[in-house]
Amino acid sequence: MRGRTTDLSDATVLQQEIAVEQEHVDRVYARLDELRRDASRAEKEGYRLAGVGTFGALVERDAMVFHAARRRHALDTEYEGLVFGRLDLKTEATHYVGRMGIRDEDSKPLVVDWRAPAAAAFYRATPADPLGVVRRRMIQSSRERVTGIEDDLLDPDAAPADMRVVGDGALLASLAKATGRGMRDIVATIQREQDEAIRSPASGVTIVTGGPGTGKTAVALHRAAYLLYSDRSRFAGGGILVVGPSGVFVEYIATVLPSLGEETATLRSLGSLVPGYDATRVDAGDVAAIKGSLRMRRVLERASHDAVPNGPSELRLLYRGTLLRLDSAALDKIRRQALPRGARRNEVRGHGFDRVFDALWAQARDHKVTGLPEKREFEAELADRNDFREFLKAWWPRFTPMRVLRWLADPGRLRAYATGVLSRDEIATLQGSFDALDAEGPTIADVALLDELDELMGRPRKPAKKSKNPFHVRDGIQEVSTYADRQAAARAQQVQREEDYREYAHIVVDESQDVSPMQWRMIGRRGSYASWTIVGDPAQTAWSGDPEELDRARDRALGSRKRASYALTTNYRNSSEIFAVAASVIRKIMPDLPLPSAVRSTGVDPADVVTTVTALPEAVRELTEKQLAEVDGTIGVIMPVPRRDEVAGWVAGLPERVQVVTALEAKGMEYDAVVLVEPAQIAVDRAGIRTLYVALSRATQRLTTVGTNPGWL
Numbered sequence: 137m138r139g140r141t142t143d144l145s146d147a148t149v150l151q152q153e154i155a156v157e158q159e160h161v162d163r164v165y166a167r168l169d170e171l172r173r174d175a176s177r178a179e180k181e182g183y184r185l186a187g188v189g190t191f192g193a194l195v196e197r198d199a200m201v202f203h204a205a206r207r208r209h210a211l212d213t214e215y216e217g218l219v220f221g222r223l224d225l226k227t228e229a230t231h232y233v234g235r236m237g238i239r240d241e242d243s244k245p246l247v248v249d250w251r252a253p254a255a256a257a258f259y260r261a262t263p264a265d266p267l268g269v270v271r272r273r274m275i276q277s278s279r280e281r282v283t284g285i286e287d288d289l290l291d292p293d294a295a296p297a298d299m300r301v302v303g304d305g306a307l308l309a310s311l312a313k314a315t316g317r318g319m320r321d322i323v324a325t326i327q328r329e330q331d332e333a334i335r336s337p338a339s340g341v342t343i344v345t346g347g348p349g350t351g352k353t354a355v356a357l358h359r360a361a362y363l364l365y366s367d368r369s370r371f372a373g374g375g376i377l378v379v380g381p382s383g384v385f386v387e388y389i390a391t392v393l394p395s396l397g398e399e400t401a402t403l404r405s406l407g408s409l410v411p412g413y414d415a416t417r418v419d420a421g422d423v424a425a426i427k428g429s430l431r432m433r434r435v436l437e438r439a440s441h442d443a444v445p446n447g448p449s450e451l452r453l454l455y456r457g458t459l460l461r462l463d464s465a466a467l468d469k470i471r472r473q474a475l476p477r478g479a480r481r482n483e484v485r486g487h488g489f490d491r492v493f494d495a496l497w498a499q500a501r502d503h504k505v506t507g508l509p510e511k512r513e514f515e516a517e518l519a520d521r522n523d524f525r526e527f528l529k530a531w532w533p534r535f536t537p538m539r540v541l542r543w544l545a546d547p548g549r550l551r552a553y554a555t556g557v558l559s560r561d562e563i564a565t566l567q568g569s570f571d572a573l574d575a576e577g578p579t580i581a582d583v584a585l586l587d588e589l590d591e592l593m594g595r596p597r598k599p600a601k602k603s604k605n606p607f608h609v610r611d612g613i614q615e616v617s618t619y620a621d622r623q624a625a626a627r628a629q630q631v632q633r634e635e636d637y638r639e640y641a642h643i644v645v646d647e648s649q650d651v652s653p654m655q656w657r658m659i660g661r662r663g664s665y666a667s668w669t670i671v672g673d674p675a676q677t678a679w680s681g682d683p684e685e686l687d688r689a690r691d692r693a694l695g696s697r698k699r700a701s702y703a704l705t706t707n708y709r710n711s712s713e714i715f716a717v718a719a720s721v722i723r724k725i726m727p728d729l730p731l732p733s734a735v736r737s738t739g740v741d742p743a744d745v746v747t748t749v750t751a752l753p754e755a756v757r758e759l760t761e762k763q764l765a766e767v768d769g770t771i772g773v774i775m776p777v778p779r780r781d782e783v784a785g786w787v788a789g790l791p792e793r794v795q796v797v798t799a800l801e802a803k804g805m806e807y808d809a810v811v812l813v814e815p816a817q818i819a820v821d822r823a824g825i826r827t828l829y830v831a832l833s834r835a836t837q838r839l840t841t842v843g844t845n846p847g848w849l
Contacts, residue, residue, distance in 0.1 A: 425680045760773055
């Protein structure tokens with residue numbers, strides 16, 4: 137609400153209040169410079185310790201430099217927009233809130249870290265429940281200069297007579313800003329229902345649901361930053377994994393945590409969660425539903441136990457004048473005996489070789505080979521023969537998941553593996569979907585199948601690597617260190633994680649409504665010891681498979697952990713005019729769905745343009761150029777998945793503010809303006825209608841739909 141009237145003009149009051157805040161901000165930055173100098177000095181002093189010449193000095197140097205460098209980096213990172221809020225309390229105390237905590241020379245707080253308990257009221261206080269806050273002020277700045285102020289007077293009755301309130305409120309002022317190429321943090325404008333989810337207990341599972349524009353992704357990322365602040369040794373040590381639906385989405389959110397001073401989290405898309413792959417291709421909805429079904433595990437298990445395509449069908453060896461022979465039936469029997477159901481092929485490879493030796497030894501004895509040595513020498517002689525070694529490599533090679541997945545491109549093998557597991561129609565639907573693995577790599581759905589095959593087949597044993605002792609100075613010498621040094625060294629060791637790390641302390645899954653059952657298995661393998669934050673909106677799901685199977689797979693991944701649920705009910709992104717169009721679409725298939733409330737209006741209605749197939753390319757380009765002139769931020773050009781490259785060509789050469797994405801890639805994204813191409817080609821079924829609902833709710837200021845079918849709406 138607005139504040140008290142004054143005799144001064146609003147402009148004069150604003151400038152005077154900005155000057156008041158500038159004085160405090162100047163003091164904060166002056167102190168920041170002192171702290172940076174102290175950190176740099178400590179870092180240099182640490183390096184000088186090396187000149188002492190003792191091994192103890194080297195260890196002390198490393199610890200001192202480590203802590204000083206980390207502190208200096210944090211101070212450098214938090215330079216921009218350091219102070220963004222102020223709380224005036226009924227106790228007449230004043231707290232400034234910012235990206236990190238800073239104290240003056242007497243250890244009195246100049247800025248309270250936004251994650252500290254003392255800052256909670258900045259986000260949770262409301263006029264109905266002010267929590268002792270009289271005035272909440274958002275401070276806008278550009279580097280060290282205060283540029284604006286927005287106030288919320290929460291407790292007018294407690295306000296002193298001389299308290300001034302300026303602006304229209306922090307939230308609405310923030311929503312009017314243009315967006316950039318990356319997602320911005322909302323640390324200055326977190327609302328109460330969002331803050332409750334952010335600060336929920338660290339253990340168990342936190343489930344956050346909400347419609348478009350409610351800030352689900354922002355809540356998930358700010359929660360990750362909050363957890364790192366509240367228990368750094370646990371969450372920085374074990375690691376936080378953030379999983380998003382696409383590479384486009386991950387790139388979009390990549391700057392949020394660093395802007396909050398946290399750079400230790402790992403961000404991955406569903407297509408890049410398995411090391412060695414960065415899949416961007418998308419299967420058709422019916423194909424993705426089959427690949428995502430838990431029944432695919434049985435199909436893959438059968439494939440992982442099958443004979444190698446075009447592998448040797450028999451073994452013939454001339455040994456000391458006697459022909460030893462294992463035919464196809466004998467080899468198949470050996471393979472089945474060495475590889476019973478549940479065994480991992482790469483891990484029992486040696487057992488298969490042993491059975492081949494046993495079978496050949498038995499034949500040699502039966503044939504009464506002249507001069508037959510003891511079995512151990514017999515095996516050594518065979519192992520020295522190139523032809524025998526080449527046979528073993530071809531008959532039972534070291535398998536990679538991709539090698540086995542390629543077998544499904546063979547229609548005959550696919551039918552053999554899937555018969556009795558998938559229906560005839562499903563097998564027919566899958567045929568051809570693996571043909572491009574060699575030329576174009578896996579689809580996003582394929583990556584979960586590759587991870588499953590890796591689990592089914594296991595990995596060849598490798599010699600254990602010795603972990604480096606962080607306090608090893610020289611052979612025969614190990615330094616005694618302080619507890620703090622050992623803790624720092626332990627954290628450093630933990631950060632150096634293996635490529636396929638699977639012991640995260642916390643996992644965030646965004647757009648969880650689109651995670652298939654097989655993908656839940658893939659994520660779950662990396663979260664056996666983790667607490668979870670699950671973010672999504674069931675109304676936006678593109679999953680067209682069995683919903684009960686999806687629930688079971690998610691529950692299996694999350695286990696029996698205690699769950700806390702939070703619902704976000706306010707749409708901060710869309711204008712009410714834009715969201716009304718999106719709502720009318722989703723109401724067609726979900727008439728009783730509770731939808732969030734859009735909190736602002738621009739007075740600009742969305743435009744729907746109908747044109748011909750011939751004129752469509754030119755219309756799309758002209759409408760995009762029009763949006764470039766009308767908004768300052770980003771313009772998303774969204775289209776059906778199969779037409780991405782085609783539409784990208786129509787807008788080629790336009791400024792970088794124009795971003796071309798498919799309707800699926802648009803999930804989680806936000807643009808100032810959207811040009812949505814051929815909406816009718818997106819809404820082809822129930823899943824398509826939900827995808828169209830997502831695409832229609834990406835814009836903050838302007839929405840234009842353009843296509844050749846006027847009946848979509």
